[in-house]
Amino acid sequence: MFSFFHSKQQDGRPALLKNMTDVHTHLLPGVDDGAQSESDANDILQFMHKMGVRRIYLTPHVMADLPGNTPEALRQRYEAFVNNNPPGPELRLAAEYMMDAAFTHLIKKGLLTMARQHVLVETSYLSPPPRMKDILYELSLSGYQPIIAHPERYLYMHGDDYRRLKDNGYKLQLNLFSLSGAYGQMAERNAILLLKQGLYDYAGSDVHRLDYYRDSLANLSPSRSQLKELERLIANNHTLWQ
Numbered sequence: 001m002f003s004f005f006h007s008k009q010q011d012g013r014p015a016l017l018k019n020m021t022d023v024h025t026h027l028l029p030g031v032d033d034g035a036q037s038e039s040d041a042n043d044i045l046q047f048m049h050k051m052g053v054r055r056i057y058l059t060p061h062v063m064a065d066l067p068g069n070t071p072e073a074l075r076q077r078y079e080a081f082v083n084n085n086p087p088g089p090e091l092r093l094a095a096e097y098m099m100d101a102a103f104t105h106l107i108k109k110g111l112l113t114m115a116r117q118h119v120l121v122e123t124s125y126l127s128p129p130p131r132m133k134d135i136l137y138e139l140s141l142s143g144y145q146p147i148i149a150h151p152e153r154y155l156y157m158h159g160d161d162y163r164r165l166k167d168n169g170y171k172l173q174l175n176l177f178s179l180s181g182a183y184g185q186m187a188e189r190n191a192i193l194l195l196k197q198g199l200y201d202y203a204g205s206d207v208h209r210l211d212y213y214r215d216s217l218a219n220l221s222p223s224r225s226q227l228k229e230l231e232r233l234i235a236n237n238h239t240l241w242q
Contacts, residue, residue, distance in 0.1 A: 014217070016230055017052035021237040022089075023114060024059050024096065024149060024173060024204025031069055031077055032061040034208040038084060044210045049088040051217070055241050056089045059120055059204075062106070063098035071095075071112055092241070096120045096149055099129045099136075107142050114147075114240040120173065122149040127156050136170060150175040150206060152190035153183050162199055171201040174233060177216035179226070195229050202240070203233040 026034025027041045035041035048056065058078065062069045078093040085091065095112040097103055099121050113119050119139065123129055139146050148165060151157055151172050165172065175183065178191035194200055207213045222230060 014051060016227065016234065020053045020234055021055040021057075021241050022048070022053055022205050022207075023057050023094075023147075023202050023237050023240055024120060024175070024206045025056055026058075026060060026096075026206070026208045027056065028058040028060045028074065028077060028081060028093070031074065032066060034060070038081060040210070041081070042086060042088075044207060044213060045085070045088045045091075047210060047214065048205075048207070053089055055092075055238075057092050057094045057114055057204075057240070059094045059096045061098065062095045062112075064100045064102045069095075071110065074112065094120060096122055099123050099132060101129075103129075104135060104138060107139060107144070111144065113144065115242045117143055118145045118147055118171070118240055120147050120149050123154060125153055125155055128154075136168070140169065145169075145171065147171040147173050147202065149173050149204075150178065150183075150187075152178050152194055153187045155186070157190075159193075162194060166199055172199055173202045173204055174200045175206045176203050176230070177205065177212075177220065179222055180216045180219040182212070182216045182219070192226070195226055198229065200229075200233055202237050203230060204237075 026032055027044055029035045029038050029041045035044060060069055060074060074093060074095065082091055093112060094114045097106065097111065097119060111119050123132065129135065136146050148170055151162060153175065162172065172194065174191060174195065178187045181188045205213060
């Protein structure tokens with residue numbers, strides 16, 4: 001393994017982040033457990049831009065515990081934020097949906113997506129939701145492409161579970177900083193294995209705070225083979241910016 005920051009452009013930025021499209025962030029201020037103010041969000045955005053990130057999906061949590069996070073309310077908050085946002089990365093709005101009891105009702109109303117039909121979904125870390133297979137199937141039948149956020153972090157998932165998701169046509173999104181140990185040893189081990197097996201489709205930061213992003217990036221030390229696979233995932237990210 002070698003330090004991620006040993007692989008740099010001439011201007012000192014990590015080469016992997018050059019022109020990156022980040023597909024998972026919590027930077028829409030004041031709507032979830034991510035950035036709480038416009039100032040905090042802008043500080044993170046400017047640091048990410050300095051590191052080379054050029055396009056960012058804002059993906060606030062949508063779940064039963066946050067009933068105010070409707071598409072209409074989030075769009076209004078997004079418009080107000082981008083109108084006050086200084087120059088930096090390009091921004092678009094999507095969402096990260098918890099597959100809870102209310103989710104199937106949201107599908108019928110229309111979801112916030114990436115590239116028209118790709119939708120980021122998550123579950124509890126401890127256990128799958130009831131009827132998870134049926135929910136994902138209904139999502140697909142409704143014309144959406146499910147992207148499972150950070151599967152390496154789910155305690156109930158094991159090798160065959162990841163493969164079944166892939167065999168059913170669902171996409172998997174790596175939390176980039178799982179590889180730096182930011183979510184514990186189990187998530188790190190799972191991320192290394194899934195990356196080695198080529199099961200991931202996209203990579204995102206899942207950034208909530210500036211210190212988290214900066215420290216996790218500094219601790220990221222992928223091997224050369226992992227870097228090659230990460231480059232593939234980040235290239236795939238660009239296809240979601242259509």
